[in-house]
Amino acid sequence: MMYKYLFGPIQSRRLGRSLGINLLCGKICNFNCVYCECGRTERLTGQRAEYVPRNEVIAELTDFLTTGPKLDYITYAGSGEPLLHNGIGEITAFLKDNFPLYKVALLTNGAVFVNHNVIDEAMQCDLIVPSLDAVSPDIFNRVVRPLPGTCPDAVIEGLVMLRKKYSGALWLEIFIVPGVNDTKHELLLLASAAKRISPDRVQLNSLDRKGTEAWVKPIGQETLQVIAAKYFGAFSVDIAAKKDQ
Ligand code: SF4
Numbered sequence: 108m109m110y111k112y113l114f115g116p117i118q119s120r121r122l123g124r125s126l127g128i129n130l131l132c133g134k135i136c137n138f139n140c141v142y143c144e145c146g147r148t149e150r151l152t153g154q155r156a157e158y159v160p161r162n163e164v165i166a167e168l169t170d171f172l173t174t175g176p177k178l179d180y181i182t183y184a185g186s187g188e189p190l191l192h193n194g195i196g197e198i199t200a201f202l203k204d205n206f207p208l209y210k211v212a213l214l215t216n217g218a219v220f221v222n223h224n225v226i227d228e229a230m231q232c233d234l235i236v237p238s239l240d241a242v243s244p245d246i247f248n249r250v251v252r253p254l255p256g257t258c259p260d261a262v263i264e265g266l267v268m269l270r271k272k273y274s275g276a277l278w279l280e281i282f283i284v285p286g287v288n289d290t291k292h293e294l295l296l297l298a299s300a301a302k303r304i305s306p307d308r309v310q311l312n313s314l315d316r317k318g319t320e321a322w323v324k325p326i327g328q329e330t331l332q333v334i335a336a337k338y339f340g341a342f343s344v345d346i347a348a349k350k351d352q
Contacts, residue, residue: 108170112159114185120347121278121310122180122212122234126171129185130192131158137188138216139252140240142282142318145186153219153254154191161194165201172206180212180234190219196228203231212236218257220265230273237266238280239304241288242296250284266304278345279306283313283334285326298338309342311335 114127135158139148168181181202183189190213199211210233217237219225229235239262241247247259270277279301283289288297301309311334314325328346335344 110167112164113167113171116178122182124178125180125182126178127182127184130189131185131187135187137218137254141250141320142314142323144316147319151254155193157194158192161198164198178209180210182212184214188216190215190225199231217266218262220269221261223268226269226272234276236278236280240282241293242300243293246288246293250288263300270305277306278308278310279304280310280312283326285324294338308345309339310345310347312347
């Protein structure tokens with residue numbers, strides 16, 4: 108069977124051997140991040156819909172998983188925000204009912220949790236990895252270029268609510284864009300938001316492959332280690348960056 112919605116499995120540094128599920132057709136997201144490795148958002152929307160037929164996704168999963176592949180995670184990722192697909196809860200329930208030995212991870216920008224009902228759909232995942240790259244509205248807008256009207260305070264409240272309801276693993280990702288969200292002021296705000304969200308781990312990320320905007324530059328491992336020690340000492344921190352040149 109040729110797969111349209113499954114990709115990999117790939118060997119992921121954080122997740123081990125991971126089978127990806129892409130629930131979107133084209134780049135559909137409520138953000139248009141300057142560092143996004145999928146390129147510019149083609150459809151900037153907060154509309155939840157059945158962007159690809161859930162039955163076809165379930166058929167592909169059944170075909171692939173019945174062979175009993177060794178996987179550390181089945182991961183919602185791909186070309187945009189997975190929570191914009193309104194069948195994600197149903198697909199996860201299918202996986203949990205039929206293939207309970209597999210763990211399910213969700214990579215998300217976290218903004219859809221502003222709608223607290225969506226939290227219930229994500230709760231069956233074993234691991235949720237939301238991102239939060241800024242707290243000040245102007246910095247937030249410069250880094251993630253969200254759907255107009257998206258407020259970082261509301262996104263943080265959604266993540267705090269997620270943590271209250273969800274007992275699975277929660278890793279908070281922060282992408283550092285040098286010269287934009289790496290000021291002392293912004294890092295202190297991010298550290299304080301992280302304390303409120305209370306993730307199990309914090310991951311500091313830097314550009315690895317080409318981002319959407321050429322002006323976004325990587326930041327080195329040692330610099331991120333300094334940021335981790337100075338601002339995120341209260342957390343278990345993972346650093347995802349290359350060595351400083
Ligand atoms: S939220 Fe993720 S998929 Fe959407 S633009 Fe940002 S990095 Fe890309």
